[in-house]
Amino acid sequence: MEPQFNAGIDSPADACPAPTTPAARRLPAWVTRADTWIVAGVLTVLAALAGGALWLLWKLITGLLAALDAGGRIADDAGRAAATWVAHGPISRTITAPVHAYLDSHAVGLPATAEQLRWGWLITGVVLLVAASFGARGARIGWCLHGVSTAAMVWAASPLDNRELAVAVTAAVWSLLAVPAFARTRAAAPRHTTVVITRPAGADSAESQVAR
Structure with a gap:
C-alpha cells in the first residue's frame, strides 16, 4: 500500500479558481443608490x-x-x-418757383448771379428762423421782413389769376414757421436784494440818556 501525501488541496477545482466575469464584478455603491x-x-x-x-x-x-x-x-x-x-412738393414750389423766377429775371446787371441770390435768400431765412427761435429780437424783425419780401416776390412772379392764392399760401407757411420763432421764451426770474440794517449794541442806551 503506497503512502498518500496531503498537499493541502482538497480537490482539483481548488487548484484553479474560476476567473471573475464582468457581470460578477460589484458596481460602486453610489451607482446603485x-x-x-x-x-x-x-x-x-x-x-x-x-x-x-x-x-x-x-x-x-x-x-x-x-x-x-x-x-x-x-x-x-x-x-x-x-x-x-x-x-420739392407742390406747397413748397408754390413759393419757391415764383421766388426763383423773380430772382432770375431781376438779377441781370447785378454782381451776384441768380443762383447766388437764391442761396442767399434761403440761408438768410434759415438763420433768421433759428435765431428768432432762440429769442433774438432783431432776428424776429428780420424774419418778418424776410416774409414780406418773399410774399412780394411771389405776388410779382405768380400768374395773374393765381397770385392772390399764392400769396395766401406763402402767408400760411410763414405763419407756421413763425410759431417757434415767436414762441415766448421763459424769462429769468428777477433777483431781489435784501438789505439788513442792524443797530449798534449801545445805541438804545445812548438815545435814552440824550432824551433825559
Whole structure:
C-alpha cells in the first residue's frame, strides 16, 4: 500500500479558481443608490429647461433686432419721402418757383448771379428762423421782413389769376414757421436784494440818556 501525501488541496477545482466575469464584478455603491438617479434626472430636466429658455431668449432678441432694423428702414424711407415732399412738393414750389423766377429775371446787371441770390435768400431765412427761435429780437424783425419780401416776390412772379392764392399760401407757411420763432421764451426770474440794517449794541442806551 503506497503512502498518500496531503498537499493541502482538497480537490482539483481548488487548484484553479474560476476567473471573475464582468457581470460578477460589484458596481460602486453610489451607482446603485436611488437618490443618485433622482438627482441625475432632476439635473437633466433643468438642463433641458435652461437650453429651451436660452433658445427662446435668442429668438426673441433676433426677432427684436430684425423688427428694429425694419422699423429703422421704414422710418428712414418715410423721413426721406417727407423731406423730399417738403423741399420739392407742390406747397413748397408754390413759393419757391415764383421766388426763383423773380430772382432770375431781376438779377441781370447785378454782381451776384441768380443762383447766388437764391442761396442767399434761403440761408438768410434759415438763420433768421433759428435765431428768432432762440429769442433774438432783431432776428424776429428780420424774419418778418424776410416774409414780406418773399410774399412780394411771389405776388410779382405768380400768374395773374393765381397770385392772390399764392400769396395766401406763402402767408400760411410763414405763419407756421413763425410759431417757434415767436414762441415766448421763459424769462429769468428777477433777483431781489435784501438789505439788513442792524443797530449798534449801545445805541438804545445812548438815545435814552440824550432824551433825559
